Amino acid sequence: MTVVDIHGHLSAPAELYAYKSLLVASRGAHGREGLQLPDEALVAASGRHLDLLRAHGTDVQLISPRPFQLMPSEQPSRIVRWWVRANNDVIAQVCRLFPDVFRGVAALPQCAGVGPADVLDELERCVTELGFVGCLLNPDPSEGVGEPTPPLGDPWWYPLYAKLVELDVPALVHAAGCRSVRETYSSHMITEESIAILSLAESRVFDEFPELKIVISHGGGSIPYQIGRWRAQRLLEGVVVEPYQRSHTPLVERETFDASLQKLWFDSVLYSQPSLELLLRTVGPERVLFGTEAPGSGSPIDVTTGRRFDDVKSLVDGIDWLGDADRTRVLGENAQKLYRLSV
Amino acid sequence: MTVVDIHGHLSAPAELYAYKSLLVASRGAHGREGLQLPDEALVAASGRHLDLLRAHGTDVQLISPRPFQLMPSEQPSRIVRWWVRANNDVIAQVCRLFPDVFRGVAALPQCAGVGPADVLDELERCVTELGFVGCLLNPDPSEGVGEPTPPLGDPWWYPLYAKLVELDVPALVHAAGCRSVRETYSSHMITEESIAILSLAESRVFDEFPELKIVISHGGGSIPYQIGRWRAQRLLEGVVVEPYQRSHTPLVERETFDASLQKLWFDSVLYSQPSLELLLRTVGPERVLFGTEAPGSGSPIDVTTGRRFDDVKSLVDGIDWLGDADRTRVLGENAQKLYRLSV
Secondary structure, rough: OOOOOEEEOOOHHHHHHHHHHHHHOOOOOOOOOOOOOOOHHHHHHOOOHHHHHHOOOOEEEEEOOOOHHHHOOOHHHHHHHHHHHHHHHHHHHHHHOOOOOOEEEEEOOOOOOHHHHHHHHHHHHHHHHOOOEEEEEEOOOOOOOOOOOOOOOHHHHHOOOOOOOOOOOOOOOOOOOOOOOOOOHHHHHHHHHHHHHHHHHHHOOOOOOOOEEEEOOOHOOOOOOOHHHHHHHHOOOOOOHHHOOOOOOOOOOOOOOOHHOOEEEEOOOOOOOOHHHHHHHHOOOOHEEEEOOOOOOOOOOOOOOOEEEEHHHHHOOOOOOHHHHHHHHHHHHHHHHHHOOOO | OOEEEEEEEEEOHHHHHHHHHHHHHHHOOOOOOOOOOHHHHHHHHHHHHHHHHHHHOOOEEEEEEOOOHOOOOOHHHHHHHHHHHHHHHHHHHHHHHOOOOOOEEEEOOOOOOHHHHHHHHHHHHHHOOOOOOOOOOOOOOOOOOOOOOOOOOOHHHHHHHHHHHHHEEEEEEOOOOOOOOOOHHHHHHHHHHHHHHHHOOOOOOHOOOOOOOOEOOHHHHHOOHHHHHHHHHHHHOOOOHHHHHOOOOOOOOOOOHHHHHOOEEEEEOOHHHHHHHHHHHHHOOOOOOOOOOOOOOOEEEEOOOOEEEOOOOHHHHOOOOHHHHHHHHHHHHHHHHHOOOOO
């Protein structure tokens, strides 16, 4: 069995972030020429990363830029484009250096107020020229403030969905930073995943794009835990004025909320076994893709287990009711099919 | 055993909402005199509500205004005050009509941009004059748009916390509406509960107010499901620059995230048994208070069980690993102690 982790991020040398610092400080007066990093610097920056993957039993990892570093709401938008392009190029270089381990997942140059049509060129470049197998999709390039971006169920996003279907690559829903004082980037990601699912579940997106492949990060935000609320909500549809006084016969026959979830995929980036079990029981093992984000937010050691939180494979292995076939699906087969990997 | 549901909302006749319509339409030119509803109208509006409680085996329910109807971001702020006062008065009247069943939980006249000091008079009135046993606490009176309210860990909220301690009543964290196009009021509530927990857990609020009683609605938003993320996050503290490259020895000794959660309470308004089990295992039965929100968002019938989603007692009863003593705590004892009920 090949263990495929679909949710990893680039481990880069400090020079990459120094380039970002230059872009932001100069507001695009410098930096147009991009960034060239020597192979040795990337090999050095990947050392601990590769050690961790080996220790966790991961064979292949899909890596994208660190989302919280993507700065989609910076101005002018060209510095976002240059920054995203530099990240994607460095990832392509790392994938060439470690072709057995890494596959590239692109960031898109999404910016606050910029429509999806303007990011298709970079997606196409990454897939057709760099051999990337998917992309990140930030549902909130406004980063929690300012003019809200339409949620993912809105036809505003259709140009991107059409391109994803044309290229036959999945998008991993993953917010970037957060500029509101009320949330950190980390909690904002959970919020945005929940909004994404609810919006897609109520939309006609999968009627219009039945082949669209959307993966939701971090086990689907709050949705699997709060699923009773959304199952009930679906049945309240068409009941007006004072729903709690009515007989709750829905006026409109709709698919169940669970059926809506079956059009999505979910990664396993949940750092506790009971939560992972809840996800698997809620959406089924055929809809869950192994993901760890390692190394990253989950890399501290959990003193209760003695393992790092992001050793998610040990959690999957610990679920005794999960049969071998399902375990193999979750740990690699689902990803190999969805991302059309040759590993 | 007395079954106490701490999370119920008022079932009111249409005349209550007609009063709100008058307030908003006239922007406070009319309506200052408040609202008088005849007892008969309230008895009639409570019929189905009482039937449902009986069917579910609930003995006592704490009722507050319907949060999504509270309109905290309407202007001028006096119409919010009049509206909140009318709701609280109707609740007091219902409690007098059904003294064995209902206890009052106040809404506060929180408005976008209005500080907590300005809502203390209504809290005091409800507790000392109307005999209410607690209040709602809306962490986001801005309803998802505009100038953000400081999160609940901010000292901005201290005047309210001081008054809650002085009166010795719990506050139930519960958002109201949402005016962002990205969330519904219902999903915004889940978001706000998560923000509330994370903010309180990182704050000094319980050092300053060790007697403060805060209950989080809807099983704690996303937090119990995403707990691995927050356990790990706590250990990353003080690790700077590139946390994923470091050895993860925290620079600051802090209590664990789980210990922070032990300063809060959580209601059981989760409409699926696996989620409820996750909550109970995560925070323990001594921190969970029975709540249903019935009748409300969970009142449709779940065809998989043949019961209404908000028949949460049947879910609690179905958890075979929950001992009798713990079941009694969850279904009533915890609430009786926390709210100092005489039932």
